[in-house]
Amino acid sequence: MMILRALLLASAASVCLSIDMAMAADAQKAGMPQFDLTRFPSQIFWLGVAFVVLYLIMSKVALPRIGAVLEARANRIGSDLDRASALTAEADQTRAAYEKTLGESRAKAQDVGRSTEAALAKESAERQAVLGNELAGRIRDAEARIAAAKSAAMANLAGVAADTASLAVERVAGVKVDPAEAADAARVALARA
Amino acid sequence: MSETDPGKTSSSSSGDDFAARLAAARGRRDAGRETTSDVAARNTGQLGLGFRIAVDLLAGVTVGVGMGLVLDRWLGTSPWFLLVFLILGFAAGMTNMLRTVRANDAARARVAAERREREHKDAR
């Protein structure tokens, strides 16, 4: 389609040229209404009238008005854009500050938690140590008491044995045993046992 | 459900979107509109260019012939001025053609360069 158009355009251009030249010789033979010289003056006259009117309207009324509208809008849009960026920057700042605060308080909370934990651990360790010491002391006391009781019991046991033995001897042999001797013998026997 | 999470994604993406649109709007305002010769370079095909330069040549020849005829009639030297000015007119037509083609090439090159630059910027 474009090719067809271009071909016709080219041929028309050459036809125009030839007609243009023929026109100089004989205007009446020109085939196209475009080369009818008798129609030139009216076209040019009205072209001038129309164009002057158009130019006056454009230059005095229409274009200054559109220019003013465009300029006002450009300024408005420019200031709007500036304000939008300012607000965006402000929002960014606020968000950054908020995030910073948030991070700080989170870190602080962690610190507090950690120190509380440590204090608690220390306290419980101390308490545990105190308790342990106390228990150990008590155990030691108890052991000492047991040992004392044991030795006391042992001492009593010798007396009881001597008494028992002297009684037995007295019954069996009818001999009165000297309590001191009986005690010595019992101590020796116990020591041997 | 996660893809249509209404709270977080939409607010963050709309924030990014807003920033991008703001930047685009500023860019548009600062860069200005595309140049008018771009329109010509993009829209006039080879055939259009061919016709344009044909008219350029024809106009040069026409003026040359016209001047030759006028000079010959004035000085009574027919057909010498016509011959000389036919050749000069042809040369002037060729000059016109050359200028049109060169301007067209320049506009084309500028459009291509701008397109590359834009693509480069987009890629970044």
Place this chain on the structure above:
Amino acid sequence: MRRARASRQSAGNGNTRTPADPSAGEEWDKHLAGLRRLAGADVKETTVASPLDQFTIKPIVPLSLGKLDISFTNSALMMGIAVALIAGVLVFSVRSRDLVPGRLQSVAELGYEFIAGMVRENVGDEGRKYFPFIFSVFSFVLMGNLLGMLPGAFTFTSHIAVTFAMALTIFVGITLIGLTRHGTHFFSLFFPHGAPIAAAPILIPIEVISYLSRPISLSVRLFANMTVGHIILKIFAGFVVTLGSVQFFILPGILPFGMLIGLTALEFFVAFLQAYIFTILSCIYLNDAIHLH
């Protein structure tokens, strides 16, 4: 006398061709007859006209200034409509200074920024003064091209008289701007930098011709594009009507109809592109005159 001619021309749509193009008309009739024979059915007379008819200038109100015929024609009518539409869009849509513009206001602002950017890029800050003129040129040409896309509408930018008058005005204006800014130094434009002085006798005529050819290339490009586009559209529309109106043969009309849609889209694009090229070249020429490359 003039009125009679006007009525004859406006009535001459069907069988009688305008006296200006007898050969083209005959050719077309032959083609049409062939198509009719092919179809073996009757084709409505009024639906198919010569593809050149759409360019015919038809006077609406005959006027004259001295010896010059300055009748108000269909071309002048379309110019007036174009100016009214541009002014309507640009003045009345931009009433509210809302932050978010309406649809028409967006169009107006888009056009403003498009041309302001074009002037800024191609001419620089000195071009600010000429922005209203450049904008008027662009909107006028664009609106002329687009209005021509309406079915049955006249395209004033398809006439070399209009495009050349505009191009010549722009060219003369720009040359005067260059001359007042730089005085005789302006003529350094005709000698390329760094070229050997010995080449001047050849280079200067070439540069002068190249410079003088600017209004021609500017106007011919716009005129030829518009003319050819409309001829192609008309021919295809003719095919669609011819093939589609044949009884029992609706189908053959569909393929050209599809192509017609594609071509129409292409022509809308061309309408914009040609207005754009016309304007940007004006900017480039203005830049040359202000900065002497």
